[in-house]
Amino acid sequence: xxxxxxxxxxKYMNIFWWLLGLTIVEVAVAIPEYSIVLKAILLIGxxxxxxxxxxxxxxxxxxxRKTLAAIVITPFIICVFLVIMLMPDLTLDTRIEGIEKPAxxxxxxxx
Amino acid sequence: xxxxxxxxxxxxxxxxSLTPDSLGKLGMWVFLVGDTMSFGALLAAYAAVRAxxxxxxxxxxxxxxxxxxxxxxxxxxxxSSVTMVKALESIQNGNASRMCLFLGLxxxxxxIFLGLQVYExxxxxxxxxxxxxxxxxxxxxxxxSGSNLxxxxxxxxxxxxxxxxxxxxxxxxxxxxHGLRGRYTAEFNHEVEIVGLYWHFxxxxxxxxxxxxxxx
Numbered sequence: 001x002x003x004x005x006x007x008x009x010x011k012y013m014n015i016f017w018w019l020l021g022l023t024i025v026e027v028a029v030a031i032p033e034y035s036i037v038l039k040a041i042l043l044i045g046x047x048x049x050x051x052x053x054x055x056x057x058x059x060x061x062x063x064x065r066k067t068l069a070a071i072v073i074t075p076f077i078i079c080v081f082l083v084i085m086l087m088p089d090l091t092l093d094t095r096i097e098g099i100e101k102p103a104x105x106x107x108x109x110x111x
Numbered sequence: 112x113x114x115x116x117x118x119x120x121x122x123x124x125x126x127x128s129l130t131p132d133s134l135g136k137l138g139m140w141v142f143l144v145g146d147t148m149s150f151g152a153l154l155a156a157y158a159a160v161r162a163x164x165x166x167x168x169x170x171x172x173x174x175x176x177x178x179x180x181x182x183x184x185x186x187x188x189x190x191s192s193v194t195m196v197k198a199l200e201s202i203q204n205g206n207a208s209r210m211c212l213f214l215g216l217x218x219x220x221x222x223i224f225l226g227l228q229v230y231e232x233x234x235x236x237x238x239x240x241x242x243x244x245x246x247x248x249x250x251x252x253x254x255x256s257g258s259n260l261x262x263x264x265x266x267x268x269x270x271x272x273x274x275x276x277x278x279x280x281x282x283x284x285x286x287x288x289h290g291l292r293g294r295y296t297a298e299f300n301h302e303v304e305i306v307g308l309y310w311h312f313x314x315x316x317x318x319x320x321x322x323x324x325x326x327x
Contacts, residue, residue, distance in 0.1 A: 012193055012196045012197065012200070013193070015193075016189065016190075016193045019189045020186065020189065023182065023185055023186065023189070026321075026322065026326060027178065027182050027326070029326075030173070030178070030326035030327070031173075031178075036327075039327070040327055043322050043326050043327055044322065046322070047318055047319055047321075047322035047323075050318045051315045051318050051319060054192065054311050054314055054315045054318070055311075055315060058192050058195070058196050058307075058311040058314075059307075059308055059311045059312070059315075060304075068137075068140060071140065071141075071144060072140065072143075072144060074144070075144050075145075075147040075148050075151060076147065076151075078148070078151070079147070079148070079151030079152075079154070079155060082151055082152065082155040083154075083155040083158050083159070086155055086156065086158070086159035087158075087159060087162060
């Protein structure tokens, strides 16, 4: 690892300008009012590209073994599943019809 | 030298055993992978809470949070990542004083970031964004009741990130002190690379936090 990384450095300033440019695009994309789904896709796409630039060039993943990249990408994929697995809990109406009935019974007995 | 060439030949057959350099680096990566899951869990919970609140039930973050300030904070962290790679580049070229200068600039970036976060939190708390409340200027009742988790999720996620920045600043100061004492050379500098990994990770996480908490 240490033997081959020393000689050539990527052009860090180019990465900096890319990150700066993508940040400005992100803010520009976020300000106007439009479909939240489209906005989310655009913003998450931009954020992931920025994160990838940081990991690949600043954290030198490009110059490491491919095995390390596989180790690093795994939690990000698991996080996507994490979001998907949590969604039904809050977005679906999981109330069971029968459960509301006892409340009605209580209602009538109080009359 | 002979040893190195035998390693090169066998490299494709099996993994060489870990050297002190690569062990430290792998250790930091393993920590960062675990930390990714911590932030992943926080952001996934945030996404689920937002989705559960529905479209009208959540106050648009830009009505409460200052996007310009945090965009500047993002810019600041990106700059400090650049000074961090410059510090590593300098010591790999054998220039220790230049490394110390860039490490100092990186620390300055982190400290200013933390200062701005304190300012932001103070401003938000005095304007009514607390763990249980939300500023109510011009907001509908539905938006306020749906957003009762706005404060807790905001403070938990930005606070957890802020703790990472604080830890990173302390870590960088330790490395800078070692650097000023002449510990690092063109041959021995993997500790600088490892602190760099941590610092870039904090930057990477902020990119995600900025997008999810402030922009979306």
